[in-house]
Amino acid sequence: MAFRNYILVCGGTACESSKANAIYEALVTESKAQGVADEVQIVKTGCFGFCEQGPIVKILPEDSFYVQVKPEDAKELIAEHVIKGREVKRLLYAKEGSRKHAKVEDIEFYQKQFRIVLRNCGFIDPENIDEYIAREGYASLEKVLFEMTAEDVINELKIAGLRGRGGAGFPTWMKWNFTRQADSKQKFIVVNADEGDPGAYMDRSTLEGDPHSVLEAMAIAGKTVGSNQGYIYIRAEYPLAIKRLEIAMAQAREYGLLGKNILDSGFDFDIEIRLGAGAFVCGEETALLASIEGRRGMPVPRPPFPAVKGLWGKPTVINNVETWANIPMIILKGGDWFSKIGTADSHGTKVFALTGKIRNSGLVEVPMGTTLREIIYDIGGGIANDKEFKAVQTGGPSGGVITKDFLDTPIDFGSLIKLGSMMGSGGMIVMDEDDCIVDVAKFYLNFTVDESCGKCAPCRIGGRSLANLLEKITKGKGELADLDQMVEIGEAMKKASLCALGQTAPNPILSTLHYFRDEYLAHVVDKKCPAGKCKSLISYNILADKCIGCTACARKCPVGAIAGERREVHVIDQAACIKCGVCFETCKFGAIEVR
Amino acid sequence: MAKMTLEDLRKLRDSKKSEIQKRDIAGKDTQIIIGMGTCGIAAGAKVVLDAFLQALDANKLENVSVTQTGCMGLCYVEPTVEVITPGMPPVIYGKVDAAVAKTIVEDHVMRNKMVSDHVFDRPSADIIKDGGK
Numbered sequence: 075m076a077f078r079n080y081i082l083v084c085g086g087t088a089c090e091s092s093k094a095n096a097i098y099e100a101l102v103t104e105s106k107a108q109g110v111a112d113e114v115q116i117v118k119t120g121c122f123g124f125c126e127q128g129p130i131v132k133i134l135p136e137d138s139f140y141v142q143v144k145p146e147d148a149k150e151l152i153a154e155h156v157i158k159g160r161e162v163k164r165l166l167y168a169k170e171g172s173r174k175h176a177k178v179e180d181i182e183f184y185q186k187q188f189r190i191v192l193r194n195c196g197f198i199d200p201e202n203i204d205e206y207i208a209r210e211g212y213a214s215l216e217k218v219l220f221e222m223t224a225e226d227v228i229n230e231l232k233i234a235g236l237r238g239r240g241g242a243g244f245p246t247w248m249k250w251n252f253t254r255q256a257d258s259k260q261k262f263i264v265v266n267a268d269e270g271d272p273g274a275y276m277d278r279s280t281l282e283g284d285p286h287s288v289l290e291a292m293a294i295a296g297k298t299v300g301s302n303q304g305y306i307y308i309r310a311e312y313p314l315a316i317k318r319l320e321i322a323m324a325q326a327r328e329y330g331l332l333g334k335n336i337l338d339s340g341f342d343f344d345i346e347i348r349l350g351a352g353a354f355v356c357g358e359e360t361a362l363l364a365s366i367e368g369r370r371g372m373p374v375p376r377p378p379f380p381a382v383k384g385l386w387g388k389p390t391v392i393n394n395v396e397t398w399a400n401i402p403m404i405i406l407k408g409g410d411w412f413s414k415i416g417t418a419d420s421h422g423t424k425v426f427a428l429t430g431k432i433r434n435s436g437l438v439e440v441p442m443g444t445t446l447r448e449i450i451y452d453i454g455g456g457i458a459n460d461k462e463f464k465a466v467q468t469g470g471p472s473g474g475v476i477t478k479d480f481l482d483t484p485i486d487f488g489s490l491i492k493l494g495s496m497m498g499s500g501g502m503i504v505m506d507e508d509d510c511i512v513d514v515a516k517f518y519l520n521f522t523v524d525e526s527c528g529k530c531a532p533c534r535i536g537g538r539s540l541a542n543l544l545e546k547i548t549k550g551k552g553e554l555a556d557l558d559q560m561v562e563i564g565e566a567m568k569k570a571s572l573c574a575l576g577q578t579a580p581n582p583i584l585s586t587l588h589y590f591r592d593e594y595l596a597h598v599v600d601k602k603c604p605a606g607k608c609k610s611l612i613s614y615n616i617l618a619d620k621c622i623g624c625t626a627c628a629r630k631c632p633v634g635a636i637a638g639e640r641r642e643v644h645v646i647d648q649a650a651c652i653k654c655g656v657c658f659e660t661c662k663f664g665a666i667e668v669r
Numbered sequence: 670m671a672k673m674t675l676e677d678l679r680k681l682r683d684s685k686k687s688e689i690q691k692r693d694i695a696g697k698d699t700q701i702i703i704g705m706g707t708c709g710i711a712a713g714a715k716v717v718l719d720a721f722l723q724a725l726d727a728n729k730l731e732n733v734s735v736t737q738t739g740c741m742g743l744c745y746v747e748p749t750v751e752v753i754t755p756g757m758p759p760v761i762y763g764k765v766d767a768a769v770a771k772t773i774v775e776d777h778v779m780r781n782k783m784v785s786d787h788v789f790d791r792p793s794a795d796i797i798k799d800g801g802k
Contacts (some may be wrong), residue, residue, distance in 0.1 A: 078719075135735060158705055158739065208689040220675065
């Protein structure tokens with residue numbers, strides 16, 4: 075069957091929440107109403123990554139990239155584009171300030187990207203196994219079942235130099251090899267899909283857009299290490315990813331690609347989903363395994379590592395979603411191919427979720443060694459609203475900030491750790507001049523304090539003490555000694571905490587203290603918040619020479635703290651002011667100043 | 670479908686591959702662009718489009734993309750079709766019908782030989798005389 079057009083509608087969570095589903099339905103209805111239902115194929119696919127501009131509809135073969143599409147646009151898309159072959163110009167993506175309507179290859183957002191993990195996202199229908207198979211899907215499993223020995227597979231991963239994408243960067247081949255060599259009748263394969271960093275959604279999008287890549291990789295691992303059972307631990311907050319995984323598993327079972335005697339090879343492998351309740355600590359592997367077993371999600375000291383003594387005490391391979399999604403491509407194209415991508419010690423690509431004060435927020439996959447500047451300015455389009463770049467937070471609550479002096483650092487496992495941050499699982503939050511660095515540190519610390527499981531004292535007590543000190547500083551009651559004490563507590567937590575949650579919790583404070591000590595000093599010594607975020611440290615004042623007495627601010631003030639007659643200078647009663655900032659936003663004459 | 674054997678899987682992959690490759694525009698070096706303005710459609714461009722798709726399918730050509738465009742301005746020779754293929758100048762054909770479409774695929778696309786009777790624009794007269802080479 076030849077179609078004249080292929081309409082790809084984004085079905086990622088971000089676009090679904092802005093009505094992608096209704097758009098899909100509308101396109102189907104319209105194509106029938108206008109009599110072209112047999113001539114177009116409408117596919118709901120995974121995340122295109124360009125979430126800033128969603129919902130996205132891409133029409134092939136013209137490669138027209140429609141952005142911010144609404145269900146009402148379906149009629150015009152079918153009537154104009156499909157039937158008359160005229161692009162609907164008003165919906166095409168155009169870069170700010172330019173009238174040029176871009177093709178996908180012209181969009182800066184995609185130019186520096188290189189997609190391995192997201193290879194099928196935005197191209198195939200994730201709910202149709204045939205489309206995955208058509209894109210060389212399950213060809214790697216074929217190779218592993220019929221052509222390669224377990225040693226070959228391990229060796230290929232070793233040549234590839236694939237390292238865990240969850241944050242720690244441990245060589246994947248070593249994990250697999252430990253489990254393979256472990257002497258046990260029962261072994262397990264586990265996918266860590268407990269993605270919890272604020273602002274991170276790489277794993278969710280991978281599972282939503284290409285669930286079979288992870289299933290295939292699990293079966294490959296099962297055959298290699300000698301396991302017949304896999305578990306996917308995924309948070310219940312990801313309903314769409316869970317639904318697509320369930321559909322994918324059912325289809326794979328129907329085709330005999332999961333279950334007993336896969337492809338008549340004599341190898342059995344099946345997978346079950348385990349839902350997490352959304353505890354951040356369950357992203358830590360030992361806590362995750364405890365949660366699968368039905369126990370409370372708390373970490374235990376390592377060694378022994380899960381590779382030797384994991385789920386129910388049996389040897390267990392546990393990897394992050396992104397790591398899994400790389401595996402079929404490495405087996406298919408060879409470790410040598412993979413090892414040529416990236417830098418000397420970090421091979422392959424990394425997916426980042428680019429968020430914060432950035433023009434094009436979205437999902438980005440780049441080769442290792444790409445610089446932060448390329449990601450933020452070339453792909454991300456720079457800072458939103460033409461503000462000044464301040465810092466970028468990488469590695470979520472476990473990472474730190476990177477300042478503009480280091481924007482040209484090529485990203486890999488080692489380079490960011492040297493800067494006091496880490497690559498982490500791939501969250502990347504951009505901050506501009508309006509963000510207060512102490513406030514940012516407080517946000518991350520409060521997150522880890524909330525999410526601490528409370529088992530070990532350094533994390534439970536140290537985290538709380540740090541949070542109290544930060545609270546004191548942002549309230550304007552900080553002392554110089556507090557800064558030293560924070561470093562001391564932070565260093566102790568790093569050394570003594572049981573798991574990575576506590577060990578890395580002080581990182582946001584230590585790194586901001588290192589790069590933005592001046593800003594901490596402004597809070598502590600001058601009792602000022604330069605960014606104007608910490609309410610206890612700022613005051614709104616009316617400039618007498620600019621105020622024309624229009625009364626606009628006085629009318630908007632929710633607590634009636636502004637007094638003044640018409641055409642006379644107004645005054646803010648500081649004791650009554652709640653510092654909501656409404657007057658500042660209301661004044662058209664720039665007469666209100668934040669101090 | 671019942672459980673598959675290795676052969677079943679390979680067969681399924683091969684059959685689905687060509688289907689999905691049509692969606693992929695990367696690696697396609699030949700473009701067939703059909704003028705589908707009101708004039709084109711009225712003159713039968715839709716039949717021509719179907720004929721192109723069928724001819725490409727019949728000849729198992731996977732490097733060719735078929736796209737639509739608006740009126741090219743040559744309303745007097747509609748339906749018009751532009752063919753861009755490596756090693757050949759871009760050519761606009763006019764008065765194309767289903768049979769001509771088939772010839773264009775078989776001669777122009779597959780054998781780099783222009784369908785001279787229907788060339789209306791782009792290559793200058795001497796190129797046409799040389800048979801497109």
